[in-house]
Amino acid sequence: MFRSPSAPGGAAITAFGEYQPSRVVTNADLEARVDTNDEWIQSRVGIRERRVAGPEDTVASMAVAAGGKALAASGLSAEDVDLVIVATCTAQDQIPNTAATVAARLGITAPGAFDLNAACAGFCYALGVASDMVRGGSSRNVLVIGSEKLSDWVDWDDRGTCVIFADGAGAAIVSAAEEHGIGPVVWGSSGERADKIYLRDHKYLYQEGQAVFRWTTTELYKVALEAMEKAGVEPSELTAFVPHQANLRIVESIAKRLGAPQALVARDIVTAGNTSSASIPLALSRMIGRGELPSGSTVLTLGFGAGLVYAAQVIRIP
């Protein structure tokens, strides 16, 4: 028998942080580049404008900016953090990983550091891992970040994709807590449908829009309902539903099937675009910043994307 960590309590999110590049790209800007228009983009995907990184913004630098804000808001100091997880699928380099660089730039000394690729479900996957690491006694304070520079992987002459994807980062601190504030993650994958979202020619994001729409609007609400059931939360108790900001029509379609008409539905995509693993923490951080999610709110998250992969959990807002 090995020694087991002293009985851990719960894990909870104590702070959020976010970063968006300063450059705003409107639908009118895209009209000038490809054959599209504002009405088409808004009716198909619900986006009015998005943020696109300049050369000064990298996956690592955006992660540092968002992570630094979450760390500052948590009241912890850098040396308190013992694990950094960066959820990303758009890192410029495979080697070295992003998380170790981010940790060093934030002055976090020798934490566990790894990247996690679960595409647009990355933040929910990472949050599930962080929560269980804390509850299992392996970590005390985890910095979880979703950071993406999708603009590097978009064909800017392809009107089907360039109107959707964007850049940004969101972060959360997960710490040991007396009251558990992160429900069990419900996750899964469907690798037989790997060809529905992938990098065409290893270069440009491509998705089969109709197949992805059908999958997300007919199957994923069940994952969300299961996450609520596992957390012991009734749909009527939800303050908000914050799914991956893939497409406003997908977001609204899933929301309708949750049986939670009172829940505020995140519509961050309207001004942030689809930022993959960053979209959920970015939306949460911005909603908290606007005062839409009071402390103690119960929020359902649902990530889904290339793989295909998906994950959901219920969280309590710090």
Added chain:
Amino acid sequence: MANHSEQEILKGLGEIIEEIVGTEPSEVTPEKSFVDDLDIDSLSMVEIAIAAQDKFGVEIPDDQLKDLKTVQDVINFIQK
């Protein structure tokens, strides 16, 4: 699976399309093109296909859906 008459399917499609995009059911006639006449986009077509599957018990996969241009095409597919 029950066989559905052309009239029955047309009426059902009219209800589905009204529900999804708000078009008056009387506008939904066999010769109408979804894209050109009824202003229905590719994602709404998926929603219509899903609703039609629930109503008529016939699955319309995405690779077949793209060939269904008119209301009559869908009626024929469901009756096939």
